[in-house]
Each structure stands twice: as C-alpha cells, then as structure tokens.
Amino acid sequence: MELDNNQLLRFTTAGSVDDGKSTLIGRLLYDSKSIFEDQLEAIENTSKRKGHEGVDLALFTDGLRDEREQGITIDVAYRYFTTPRRKFIIADSPGHIQYTRNMVTGASTANAAIILIDARHGVIEQTKRHTFIASLLQIPHLIICVNKMDLVGYEQERFNEIMTQFEEFSSKLLVKDIRFIPISALEGDNVVNRSQNMSWYQGAPLLYELETLHISSDINKVDARFPVQTVIRPQSEEFRDYRGYAGRVASGIFRPGDEVTVLPSGFTSTIASVDTYKNEVSEAFAPMSVTITLEDDVDISRGDMIVKKNNLPTVTQEFDVMLCWLNNHPARPNTKYIIRHTTNEQKAIIKEILYKININTYERVTDDKQLVMNDISRVRIRTTKPLMVDSYRENRITGSIILIDEATNETVAAGMIHS
Structure with a gap:
C-alpha cells in the first residue's frame, strides 16, 4: 500500500519517571509488528538473560542507554514505525528532571501528544506541566492514557476519578481535543488490541485513535513570509547577472509578479522568478526551499524577510x-x-x-x-x-x-x- 505525507502522524509521549512510557512505546511497536526480526530476537535473548518470563518491552526504547551512560547528552530520540493505515514518528524524551526542555523539543512539531498518568497516583504536578506545555505549543490532540490499570483492578471508578481530576484543571486551557483511554502497557490492554479486562470501556484502543486522528496542517497559508537565508551570486560567466535570495518559505504563497516588501528596510519590488535547484516554478509555498529573484536591485542580506506588500508582520x-x-x-x-x-x-x-x-x-x-x-x-x-x-x-x-x-x-x- 502506498503511503503519502498526509498519512504521517508525529506524536510525542510525556509522563513522569516510571509512568510506563518505555513499556507503552515497546508495546505499540511489538503488537503492531513493527520490530525487525533480528531486533526482536536480540531483545528476547536479553529478556531471558535478565530472568524475565516474557519480552521486556521497555528494552525496545533503551537503545540510547549506553550513550547516556557515557555522558553523551541525547534528550529526544525519534522512533519510526508504520501500519497499513499510517506512518508514525514518535518523539521519545526521557522523563527526568529536565522534562520541560525535553518536551518542548520533542513536541514542537507534534500533531498529537500522549500524556501518561499512573492509575495509582492520578494527576500529579508533571501531568499539569506537560498539559500546559502542550496547550502552549498548540498541539491539536491530547490523548490521556491512564496506565497501569492492571494494578488498580481495572476499576472503572478509578478511571472516572482521574478523568474528573484532569478535566478540572484542563478546562482552563485552550486544548481542542482531549481523549481518555484506560490502558495497561505491560499487559497490552487497549494499546493495540481491545482489552478483555475492561469491557466497560466503549472507546477504541490507542493505536486505532492514532491511525484515525485528523491531521490538520499548522502552516499559515495566508501570511506570506520568506526569511532570507543566503544571497546567491554565481561566479560563472553564464549567470553573471543572477542575484537570488535563497531560503525556506515560512508561510503563505509567493508567485512571479507578486509585489513584495523587503523588511526591515521597507524597499519594495516585484518577484521576477521563483527557482528551485531543478527549474523555475510558478509558485512557492511552505515548507519549500527556493530562490527568489526580484526585478529591482535591492540591498538584501541574511535575516531580512520578503513579505507581501499588503500583509506585513x-x-x-x-x-x-x-x-x-x-x-x-x-x-x-x-x-x-x-x-x-x-x-x-x-x-x-x-x-x-x-x-x-x-x-x-x-x-x-x-x-x-x-x-x-x-x-x-x-x-x-x-x-x-x-x-x-x-x-x-x-x-x-x-x-x-x-x-x-x-x-x-x-x-x-x-x-x-x-x-
């Protein structure tokens, strides 16, 4: 089945230390059969060596442990997996004391955030902090996974208590879509497969929610913004008179013939051409990397911004x-x-x-x-x-x-x- 970029979902996981984040990611990868055979075999062998009865799911996300032990700072690791419905990128950040930095880094491009809550402890300060950061970064979807339900007897009453706790403080925030799922990452309940232990839960398991979330583009298509990265002046005789301004379109659309303003100088001109490394194009939009040429010789350098005349920052x-x-x-x-x-x-x-x-x-x-x-x-x-x-x-x-x-x-x- 062919996949396109519209089917790519970026999500981040957030939780306190020992909330089961590594086990949850491991369970997602394991039950969705997104593990290479040699990797699975190595983890099965390591699990046996450590005396575990089954596969230690947390080992799937422990690839960076050696680097951390050597003092190499790796705050966020990106993990990739695919199902027939969608491609996924997980921003996996450790939950130690630098959790704000890690979450800000991992969540800055996320379409969704999974926030884990330990069913035994309920909502804690880090839950509120992670939710506030998700709201601040305008992540459109929050999935609240109440984990370790097996340790509270899979009780619906406990799940409802935590939902109420969460809704009491999150009502003050601007979060568009919040979903709650009772799970046990260790046992596999409601992660990839529906739980047999929580028949009272009528919703979908986590993977189905991730596969069917609507992905809306967060790119501003209205305000044309082109930050100049570098000035292109080829030395060859053939392109002696060429002067282009290269960069990545931040937002909006640019076309030849558009009247533009260069900031902060305020000089105005008209776009002569929009070029890529292959050929000239009829329009450029975010996040394309292009070179814009102007009809007038304007003094422009790195850090300047080309914008539309009628729509200024x-x-x-x-x-x-x-x-x-x-x-x-x-x-x-x-x-x-x-x-x-x-x-x-x-x-x-x-x-x-x-x-x-x-x-x-x-x-x-x-x-x-x-x-x-x-x-x-x-x-x-x-x-x-x-x-x-x-x-x-x-x-x-x-x-x-x-x-x-x-x-x-x-x-x-x-x-x-x-x-």
Whole structure:
C-alpha cells in the first residue's frame, strides 16, 4: 500500500519517571509488528538473560542507554514505525528532571501528544506541566492514557476519578481535543488490541485513535513570509547577472509578479522568478526551499524577510514572549543572549519578567523575578536590531524564538511570541 505525507502522524509521549512510557512505546511497536526480526530476537535473548518470563518491552526504547551512560547528552530520540493505515514518528524524551526542555523539543512539531498518568497516583504536578506545555505549543490532540490499570483492578471508578481530576484543571486551557483511554502497557490492554479486562470501556484502543486522528496542517497559508537565508551570486560567466535570495518559505504563497516588501528596510519590488535547484516554478509555498529573484536591485542580506506588500508582520525591537527556561543555570538579569528567530540572529536581553506561571494552579505569580530550569513565564525581550515577528498563535515559524548563552553556546530558553 502506498503511503503519502498526509498519512504521517508525529506524536510525542510525556509522563513522569516510571509512568510506563518505555513499556507503552515497546508495546505499540511489538503488537503492531513493527520490530525487525533480528531486533526482536536480540531483545528476547536479553529478556531471558535478565530472568524475565516474557519480552521486556521497555528494552525496545533503551537503545540510547549506553550513550547516556557515557555522558553523551541525547534528550529526544525519534522512533519510526508504520501500519497499513499510517506512518508514525514518535518523539521519545526521557522523563527526568529536565522534562520541560525535553518536551518542548520533542513536541514542537507534534500533531498529537500522549500524556501518561499512573492509575495509582492520578494527576500529579508533571501531568499539569506537560498539559500546559502542550496547550502552549498548540498541539491539536491530547490523548490521556491512564496506565497501569492492571494494578488498580481495572476499576472503572478509578478511571472516572482521574478523568474528573484532569478535566478540572484542563478546562482552563485552550486544548481542542482531549481523549481518555484506560490502558495497561505491560499487559497490552487497549494499546493495540481491545482489552478483555475492561469491557466497560466503549472507546477504541490507542493505536486505532492514532491511525484515525485528523491531521490538520499548522502552516499559515495566508501570511506570506520568506526569511532570507543566503544571497546567491554565481561566479560563472553564464549567470553573471543572477542575484537570488535563497531560503525556506515560512508561510503563505509567493508567485512571479507578486509585489513584495523587503523588511526591515521597507524597499519594495516585484518577484521576477521563483527557482528551485531543478527549474523555475510558478509558485512557492511552505515548507519549500527556493530562490527568489526580484526585478529591482535591492540591498538584501541574511535575516531580512520578503513579505507581501499588503500583509506585513510586526517590525519591532521589543516584544512579549511566553518563555520556557531550559537551562540548569538561572537567567541573569540584563545579560545579553543571542536570539535566533527564523534566519535572523542578533543580541537580546530579557528586559522584564512580567509574571511566572504556577504550574499547580495556572495562576500568575508576579512577585518572583528569577527564572530557573522548568519555569514558564511571560517576559519582555529587547533586541539590538528589529525583528519581523508574528504571534505564535497565528504563525508557529515566525512566532517562535530561542535564546542562546554567548559564553557556552547552549540553548537556554525557547519562547512563543505573544501579541
């Protein structure tokens, strides 16, 4: 059966340590027969050697354990599997203390998020944190898997209690679609196959939900944004007069003949051609990588943005951001960081911390002005030169930024621009 890109679902898994995330991914791969025979044989042998009666499903996701033990930092691993209905990419991140950083990284391109809850413990702080991040990143589908139902006697009453707990706090968030599934990853209940132990559950198992979720494109098709990555000026005699601006279309559509504005300079021109490495094309749209040529000789460099004349982003040096602090070291007030926004890179400072989010109540905290790892806050950022920005809610590409420590070159924060 031929598969196209519309059948590709990217999803992330989030849960506290020991919630059974590795076992769940292992069960998905094992029961959907997405394991190579030699890999399965190796894991069966390892399971026997460790004294397990059956296959230790968690071993399917332990391929990076050796690297982590050697001190190599791998925060998010991507796993791939296919069923007759769809292709899948799982962003699998470990659930240790750096969970905010890992989830922000893994979930940034996800169509759906699976949030695991241990049936014995119910909703905990990390459940709320993961749900808030999923809401912040505008992941359209949340699947809440209440795991380890075998350890609470497969009780419907316990499942209903956790659903109520979750709905009480998630009602404050903007999440379009939330689904609840009672599962036992270890025993296989409601993961790939319907559970015989929970006949009271009338919904579909997890894999069927993943196979049938509607995938809506998060690409903004209205606002034309083309961040320039590099200027193309061939040295050959044949193309001596060629001057093109290469990059990836962030959103919208560009065609020859379109009147455009170059920002931040404000110069205007008309698109002469849209070229790919093979040939000229009649239009370019996200996420195509193309080279645009203009009818006028305009001064353009990396970090500039080509947009439509009648639809401009905000050009500013100061803006508000919902910031996730990802670094072990706290933010230093009035310290210069490197800010990256599309192809633009320059210096910036966190001018003001407006408020932090109390992850248990989702209330705003205004009297705490220090940012430490895992904090989520609204801050005001000032840059040395103008950036061309949109609200993250309207455009995920031109509405997101990262901050980098100049001294260590570490990414210290990721942010969503707030209009």
